[in-house]
Amino acid sequence: MTEAQNCRPTRVLIVDDHPAVREALAIRIGRQADMAVCGEAADTGEALQVLPACRPDVAVIDISLKSGNGIDLIRRIKDRNALVQIVVWSMHAETLYAERALRSGALGYVNKDQATDTIVEAIRKVRRGEVWLSEAMTQRMLHRSVGVRHPSSASPLEDLTDRELEVFRFIGRGVRTGEIAQRMHLSVKTVETYRDRIRTKLDIVDGAQLACIAAQWVLENERVPR
Incomplete structure (x- = not known):
């Protein structure tokens, strides 16, 4: 300065x-x-x-x-x-x-x-x-930075990219795929691809389970209504 x-x-x-x-x-x-x-x-x-x-x-x-x-x-x-x-x-x-x-x-x-x-x-x-x-x-x-996994590194969400995490949050808020696409300025197909990647990374069986897990995460981590 x-x-x-x-x-x-x-x-x-x-x-x-x-x-x-x-x-x-x-x-x-x-x-x-x-x-x-x-x-x-x-x-x-x-x-x-x-x-x-x-x-x-x-x-x-x-x-x-x-x-x-x-x-x-x-x-x-x-x-x-x-x-x-x-x-x-x-x-x-x-x-x-x-x-x-x-x-x-x-x-x-x-x-x-x-x-x-x-x-x-x-x-x-x-x-x-x-x-x-x-x-x-x-x-x-x-x-x-030195390749050691910290003991508190427990959240599987850390493996999501920034875009995938944003889609996950929208899903947790109950936002439908088409509206997510509009808000993120993406195609519906791209959002669906992100959903598939999220399910794979989090080892989630189907869309219903994804919606349930995402909603629970939002409930626990976003205390202020959005």
């Missing part, structure tokens, strides 16, 4: 599909002398629309958005402005999404169960170009 950058507040873009969450975070950031909210968005389209005028230093992004998803948005923001640092602030377990977020270009992952002080400190750290992860997730990734 240059001396000039140190002399002005960090400009923060908040991307979350819940207005109350955006408002609460904006108030918390507004209390920091070294930060200022430069823009807000509820989904991918809004975020990309405000990005040029907002000129954020850091974007705080949720995984689940009004339309689109946070992992894809991370890539698209970095494609447009590689200087924007990104931290994910999500209710989803970091064991499943943190590594995906970092591979896409983010530098941090904070679970919403943690105090808002945590996301504020994460913003400061990623602004400096440093990685923010929990100690448990850091150890997990270090184990993986």
Whole structure:
């Protein structure tokens, strides 16, 4: 970070599909002398629309958005402005999404169960170009980097690609194949291919079992209604 950058507040873009969450975070950031909210968005389209005028230093992004998803948005923001640092602030377990977020270009992952002080400190750290992860997730990734399977690596969903995981989540919410295709801008045939791959990777017998398992996962992992 240059001396000039140190002399002005960090400009923060908040991307979350819940207005109350955006408002609460904006108030918390507004209390920091070294930060200022430069823009807000509820989904991918809004975020990309405000990005040029907002000129954020850091974007705080949720995984689940009004339309689109946070992992894809991370890539698209970095494609447009590689200087924007990104931290994910999500209710989803970091064991499943943190590594995906970092591979896409983010530098941090904070679970919403943690105090808002945590996301504020994460913003400061990623602004400096440093990685923010929990100690448990850091150890997990270090184990993986040296080829050791971490004891907590139990979820078979880790083997799903980002697109497959997104389809799995839609299935769990009860979204039909045609609508999944529309939301993801894919053909129905492509979505059906993803469904088949998910069943194979998770060793699921049929579509009914897939819907049941996906619904249970959504129930346990997405506490906020979507």
